Amino acid sequence: MQADLIFTNGAIYTVDRNRSWATGLAIKDGKLVAVGTDLQVDSFKGPSTRAIDLRGRMVMPGIIDVHNHHTRGGQADLYETNILPTLSFEGVLDVVRRRAAATAPGEWISGGIWGSNLVGRLYTIAARDALDAASPDHPVMLRDDSQHSRWVNSRALALMGVDAATPNPANGEIVRDPDNGQATGLLLERASTLAETALARTVQDAAGRNVSSTRRAVQILNSFGVTAYQDANTMLPYLQALAALDAEGGLTAWCVASLPAHQPLMGTDIFGDDLIALRENFRSRHVRPDFVKLFMDGVPTTRTASMIEPYIPDRLYGCCYRGEALVSVPELARWIAKCEKQGLSTKIHCAGDGAVRDTLDAVDVVRSFNGPGRMHQIAHAGFIDPADIPRFASLNVAADLSPIIWYPGPIIEAIRAAVPEPRSSRYWPNRDLLEAGALMAAGSDWPVVSNPDPWLGIEGMVTRRNPKGGFEGALWPEQALDLATVLEIYTGNAARTMGLDALTGSLETGKSADLIVLDRHLFKIPSEELADARVLSTYFEGELVFERD
Amino acid sequence: MPPGDTIPVTVLTGFLGSGKTTVLNHLLASAELSDTAVIINEFGEIGLDHLLVQRSTENLIVLNNGCLCCTVRGDLVETSADLEARVLRGEITPFRRIVIETTGLADPAPILHTIMADPAVSRRWRLEGVITTVDAVNGARTLRAHREALKQSAVADRILLTKSDIAAVDDLAALRAQLRQLSPATPVIEVVGGRVDPAEIFNVGLFEPGGKIADVSRWLAEHAQSASHGHDHDGHGHDRHPHDLNRHDDRIKAHCIILDEAVSWNAFSYWLELLAALRGEEMLRVKGIVAVSDHPERPFVIHGVQHVFHPPIQLEHWPSDDHRTRIVFITRNMEIGDLVRTLRKFAGVSGPTIVAAEAAS
Numbered sequence: 001m002q003a004d005l006i007f008t009n010g011a012i013y014t015v016d017r018n019r020s021w022a023t024g025l026a027i028k029d030g031k032l033v034a035v036g037t038d039l040q041v042d043s044f045k046g047p048s049t050r051a052i053d054l055r056g057r058m059v060m061p062g063i064i065d066v067h068n069h070h071t072r073g074g075q076a077d078l079y080e081t082n083i084l085p086t087l088s089f090e091g092v093l094d095v096v097r098r099r100a101a102a103t104a105p106g107e108w109i110s111g112g113i114w115g116s117n118l119v120g121r122l123y124t125i126a127a128r129d130a131l132d133a134a135s136p137d138h139p140v141m142l143r144d145d146s147q148h149s150r151w152v153n154s155r156a157l158a159l160m161g162v163d164a165a166t167p168n169p170a171n172g173e174i175v176r177d178p179d180n181g182q183a184t185g186l187l188l189e190r191a192s193t194l195a196e197t198a199l200a201r202t203v204q205d206a207a208g209r210n211v212s213s214t215r216r217a218v219q220i221l222n223s224f225g226v227t228a229y230q231d232a233n234t235m236l237p238y239l240q241a242l243a244a245l246d247a248e249g250g251l252t253a254w255c256v257a258s259l260p261a262h263q264p265l266m267g268t269d270i271f272g273d274d275l276i277a278l279r280e281n282f283r284s285r286h287v288r289p290d291f292v293k294l295f296m297d298g299v300p301t302t303r304t305a306s307m308i309e310p311y312i313p314d315r316l317y318g319c320c321y322r323g324e325a326l327v328s329v330p331e332l333a334r335w336i337a338k339c340e341k342q343g344l345s346t347k348i349h350c351a352g353d354g355a356v357r358d359t360l361d362a363v364d365v366v367r368s369f370n371g372p373g374r375m376h377q378i379a380h381a382g383f384i385d386p387a388d389i390p391r392f393a394s395l396n397v398a399a400d401l402s403p404i405i406w407y408p409g410p411i412i413e414a415i416r417a418a419v420p421e422p423r424s425s426r427y428w429p430n431r432d433l434l435e436a437g438a439l440m441a442a443g444s445d446w447p448v449v450s451n452p453d454p455w456l457g458i459e460g461m462v463t464r465r466n467p468k469g470g471f472e473g474a475l476w477p478e479q480a481l482d483l484a485t486v487l488e489i490y491t492g493n494a495a496r497t498m499g500l501d502a503l504t505g506s507l508e509t510g511k512s513a514d515l516i517v518l519d520r521h522l523f524k525i526p527s528e529e530l531a532d533a534r535v536l537s538t539y540f541e542g543e544l545v546f547e548r549d
Numbered sequence: 550m551p552p553g554d555t556i557p558v559t560v561l562t563g564f565l566g567s568g569k570t571t572v573l574n575h576l577l578a579s580a581e582l583s584d585t586a587v588i589i590n591e592f593g594e595i596g597l598d599h600l601l602v603q604r605s606t607e608n609l610i611v612l613n614n615g616c617l618c619c620t621v622r623g624d625l626v627e628t629s630a631d632l633e634a635r636v637l638r639g640e641i642t643p644f645r646r647i648v649i650e651t652t653g654l655a656d657p658a659p660i661l662h663t664i665m666a667d668p669a670v671s672r673r674w675r676l677e678g679v680i681t682t683v684d685a686v687n688g689a690r691t692l693r694a695h696r697e698a699l700k701q702s703a704v705a706d707r708i709l710l711t712k713s714d715i716a717a718v719d720d721l722a723a724l725r726a727q728l729r730q731l732s733p734a735t736p737v738i739e740v741v742g743g744r745v746d747p748a749e750i751f752n753v754g755l756f757e758p759g760g761k762i763a764d765v766s767r768w769l770a771e772h773a774q775s776a777s778h779g780h781d782h783d784g785h786g787h788d789r790h791p792h793d794l795n796r797h798d799d800r801i802k803a804h805c806i807i808l809d810e811a812v813s814w815n816a817f818s819y820w821l822e823l824l825a826a827l828r829g830e831e832m833l834r835v836k837g838i839v840a841v842s843d844h845p846e847r848p849f850v851i852h853g854v855q856h857v858f859h860p861p862i863q864l865e866h867w868p869s870d871d872h873r874t875r876i877v878f879i880t881r882n883m884e885i886g887d888l889v890r891t892l893r894k895f896a897g898v899s900g901p902t903i904v905a906a907e908a909a910s
Contacts (some may be wrong), residue, residue: 330819334826368891369827 003028004544005513008038010054011521014507023058026528027513030541035507044092058521060487061507062227062253062514062538063454064494066400067347067443068378069147070231070255071210071238074217076447079209081111084450085145085410088096089121089130092142097134098345105137108199112143113448114151115410116301117417119144119186122151123316125177128185141177141195145411146299147448150187150195157183160198169193171326178315189298189300193263208240215250222546224453225535227514228254228505230443230498232347232379233293235260236270239282246284252545254514256498257282258291261335274363276342290499291377292339294348295326296355300383301414305352308385312420327357332362333369340366340373345499347400348376353383353423361390367395375439377497382406382428383419389429392438398497401442403457403491404449407464408471430461431479441494442486454490459530461486467531483522483530555675558647558664559751563682564698565653568711571743573650573684581747585646588628609641617644625649629670646751647674649760656697657704658833662857676852676859681705685716685739686783689724692731693763702728703801703879704834704854705735707750713739732879733803775895791833802831804885808874809842812896814849820896821851821858824888829856831883837876840867851876 002392003026012022014035024041028035045051076082081099083092089399092114099109116507121127131153132139139156157163157325164181168174172190173184187195203209217451221229230236234257245251259279260271270278279289298304303311306323313319325402327335332348340348350356359378366373378392381399392399405411416424446452459467461481464474481489495505519534538546563569573589578581590744609619619632635641651657657679681701685722688710690699702708708728713721728737738749797846817839824832835853848867852859876890892898 143833155865330822330826334829338826365827365895368894369823369887 001028001033001044003033003041003044003049005050005052006041006045007052007054008041009056010056010517012054012217012406012507013060013487013522015488015507016508022507025513025515026508027539027542030513030543032507032509032511032513033205035509038354055519057536058518058523059507059515060149060518060522061491062311062516062540063225063490063496063503063506064441064444064500065221065226065229065452065454066377066441066446066497067227067232067402068221068446068452069233069448070215070217070446071241073220073447073452074213074215075209076111077220078213078216079110081109081142082450083112083114085113085115085141087114087292089118089127092132093130095348096131096140096142100135100138103138107138108156108202109135109138109140110142110199111124113147113450114142115150115425116145116299116318116414117410119302119414120417121147122177122186123177123184125180125182127151128154128183131185136525139198141187141199144193144301145448146183146301147350148189148192148299148304149302149405150179150192151357152185152187152195154185154199156195157185160194164192170526177530188466189304206237207240207244210237211244214238214241214245217444218245218251218253219546221452222252222538222540223535223548224282224451224455225516225518225546226253226452226454227516227540227545228495230255230256230258230291230347232258232443232445233260233264234258235264236275237277239279239287239289242287243282243284251286252543253286254500254504254512255287256291256500257287257289257290261292263295263453265475276344278292282352288499290343291345291347292335294332294335296332296350296359297323297352300419301411301417303418305355305383306350307352307383307419307423308354308357309420309423311418322354323352325355327358327364329358329365332359333365336362336366336376337370340370345374346376347379349379351380351382353385353388353418356381356384357388360388360395360397363395363397366395372396374450375497375499377441379443381425381433383423384429384433386429386432389432389438390436392433393436398439398441398493399426400497401430401440401461402445402448403428403442403460404444404453406475408473408475409462409465409468412471425476427475429476429479430481434481434485439450439493439497440489441497442489453531455531455533456485458486458490458533459527461489462527462530465528467528483527487522513539519548551668555671555767556645556647556673557677557751558649559677560649560651560660560664560679561682562651562655562657562679562705563653563709564684564695564701566687567653567682567684568689568740569650569682571649571655571711572709572745573743575745575746576648576750577612577618579747582612582646582648583749584644585648586617586619586632586644588647588649590618590650590652591623596756602713607830609635609776611641615642617641626667626669626822628682629673629793633673640643646677647881649820654682654697657701658855661854663858665852665854666857668773672859675781677751678706679704680689680709682709682711683728685710685713685721686723689720689727692727694711699731699801700746700833702731702735703733703881708732708735708737709735709740709745709750711740711743714741730756731801731803732801734877746881791886800837800880801881802883804878804880804883806874806876806878806888806892807900808840810898811842812874814839814841814843816895817841820892821853821894823891825853825856825858828880828883828887831880832856833881834879835876838874840872840874843883845872848872848874 005027022035024038026041026044077312083095139159140153142151173188174191176188187349259275263271298307306325310320310322341466348359375396377398377400379400380402444452456467462476464480492505495501504514516538517536519536536548636643837851839849848864850862
């Protein structure tokens with residue numbers, strides 16, 4: 001057989017436990033036909049074979065991001081105002097003021113993400129007055145780093161039709177000033193939909209914009225070495241954009257879609273059973289609508305995560321508040337069983353340990369009634385009661401971890417203001433999960449973080465420190481993982497959790513030629529340099545889809 | 550609201566041509582229906598002219614025996630509100646009982662769900678029982694051909710076997726056997742010319758306002774008898790299927806579970822909630838009396854159709870000397886093993902369990 005492309009003279013880390021290292025690869029029709037020594041792959045060389053000498057560079061399988069919101073990531077990059085979650089309250093206002101000066105009056109200013117640690121300042125009319133002063137002529141909507149809250153100004157509230165008399169939507173809150181009852185502009189959970197809907201009404205050619213956003217998102221993902229990902233909340237317009245992009249040949253990554261079971265925050269009329277019924281219309285070579293997304297709770301920073309033990313008392317919830325589960329155990333079990341019957345897995349958002357326990361209980365119910373079934377994912381899985389850790393493996397539930405948002409930084413500081421010690425420090429028990437046999441994958445949650453750079457997460461999982469500096473200390477360092485384990489989490493294990501392991505996730509004969517060439521050998525550098533690793537080139541199905549200038 | 554303050558509803562169902570309208574026509578003429586409101590689809594279908602005394606509005610008439618007769622306006626929720634409003638305005642005299650006739654092709658489950666679980670309806674009404682007419686001549690064929698007909702019989706509290714005077718003796722025996730398998734504890738009454746005694750079809754419910762138990766002892770007793778063959782001595786009943794002939798899976802079965810020890814109501818009702826969520830489609834009907842550890846002298850009566858359960862009723866006392874928990878499940882495509890295994894796991898039941906499964910259809 002004659003290969004289309006061969007690589008030789010590399011330090012090729014395969015993530016294949018039978019053969020961890022190789023020096024050469026041969027690729028034919030987008031698939032690996034040989035993984036081994038240079039001598040072995042040379043035999044696949046013919047007159048039309050392209051040969052690349054890696055000159056000792058490290059190569060590994062393409063990275064798999066098990067949790068992102070790619071369309072919104074692309075959209076943020078192309079159309080929105082970028083706010084860093086490390087900015088102060090005044091820093092956010094400065095960005096808005098500059099953007100307002102460059103934007104035609106009356107047009108929306110939308111973007112994010114502000115740090116959850118600011119949330120305490122936004123509960124008053126004074127904060128809204130400051131935002132109004134920074135943007136008197138534009139409606140403004142800014143998302144927070146959890147994507148569960150929005151901060152809007154008075155013009156936006158007027159366009160949303162919200163005033164002091166507007167009732168709170170179910171599972172959401174229009175935060176009011178305690179003194180005069182006026183909407184402060186802070187919108188929690190489902191109330192965010194009111195702002196997103198008002199903004200969406202003003203967008204021309206939303207379909208074309210979604211295709212452009214998806215294309216841009218995949219380019220960004222490829223530039224960080226990502227060749228497969230799971231979209232964590234794939235609404236109908238996003239599915240349509242994925243299908244359109246794949247049809248024109250622009251989808252250069254495997255995309256597993258997670259169809260929302262309930263109405264998403266962003267507002268769309270088709271979800272749940274109606275959307276599930278349409279899913280096969282959008283299945284294509286690279287688009288796999290094989291998951292359903294459910295939310296068991298919110299986030300700890302706004303005390304909406306469902307916790308086993310109470311939060312630190314605060315003004316809004318008082319003493320002994322534990323958050324609330326959004327779905328009951330029987331109802332969640334009914335959803336999981338219904339999905340399994342249709343060949344679908346579920347990805348279940350659980351930010352609190354109470355939500356994790358309820359979800360494991362629901363899977364246990366399904367297993368007790370129906371016997372063994374499909375693998376499901378618990379998304380985030382940061383707070384887990386020790387008693388629940390062994391249940392991941394025994395119930396065939398995978399952990400979808402979010403390493404980029406948990407090392408010491410603004411989100412952790414905001415969580416510490418809400419969740420008491422020692423629980424707040426017992427966050428992300430990755431080592432315990434590993435030792436209990438849990439299958440783990442990792443996701444960026446982009447655009448909850450400003451870009452989907454996996455290398456920050458890889459370093460953070462090894463060091464338990466903030467790779468960017470600026471925040472001291474390590475979070476529960478006993479839970480650190482070794483590099484080989486972390487790379488498996490970001491490749492082969494992620495593929496297993498997404499049902500793609502026959503296709504990709506390791507460099508083995510027969511699998512898709514999804515691989516990256518790195519600027520350094522990850523096993524020969526200090527852990528503190530892992531986040532500095534850069535992808536020199538990314539190949540998807542044997543084609544070069546990204547090359548660093 | 551205590552059950553005594555709600556109005557009992559009897560649902561009359563039966564396949565097309567099974568004699569439902571003949572039965573209703575006979576009932577409407579009887580004096581026992583003087584305090585009853587009858588809800589039907591169309592007046593024209595049953596020919597009321599000879600009974601007619603007074604037409605109140607286009608969809609409500611009062612018959613000469615005092616029976617109210619109304620057609621469904623919009624849906625059942627609207628009709629129940631409308632009837633209550635008319636009573637409050639003094640347009641009609643208060644009634645103590647309701648009979649609802651369903652269309653012949655209907656799956657009775659949705660209408661039962663509305664009565665049991667729609668807050669607007671269950672505030673005023675409670676489901677008393679389901680009466681199903683089965684044609685003795687064509688019944689066996691109809692049961693084979695139509696899932697709705699099978700379901701109408703499976704959920705029945707009484708089966709009225711019509712046209713039995715013109716059916717062949719062998720056919721009648723075979724049909725009776727088939728019905729007995731479908732719903733073992735349901736009395737089957739032969740009815741000729743629609744002449745049914747109203748007392749036979751009312752008072753079939755699980756409870757009566759004064760704590761008097763009309764029917765619970767009877768259907769439980771019949772099951773206890775058949776279940777005694779399958780007493781589970783080792784405490785692991787899930788591999789014992791005494792009456793299960795394992796012919797095929799797609800069929801309706803009656804299962805009975807009997808527990809000697811009282812259960813925790815919290816755990817037990819959680820198990821029922823899980824059953825409704827995971828096996829709602831397969832559970833055609835569930836009826837039972839439950840001994841709870843907090844109040845062993847005051848049992849709960851449970852009553853469900855598919856995924857919907859009637860709010861449980863706590864009785865003042867046991868209806869008989871048998872103080873064991875007894876639950877009957879009429880199911881389709883469901884194994885008794887699923888019930889017993891999950892009961893043990895989620896309701897915390899550890900003692901011996903008596904189970905019986907009877908294959909049907």
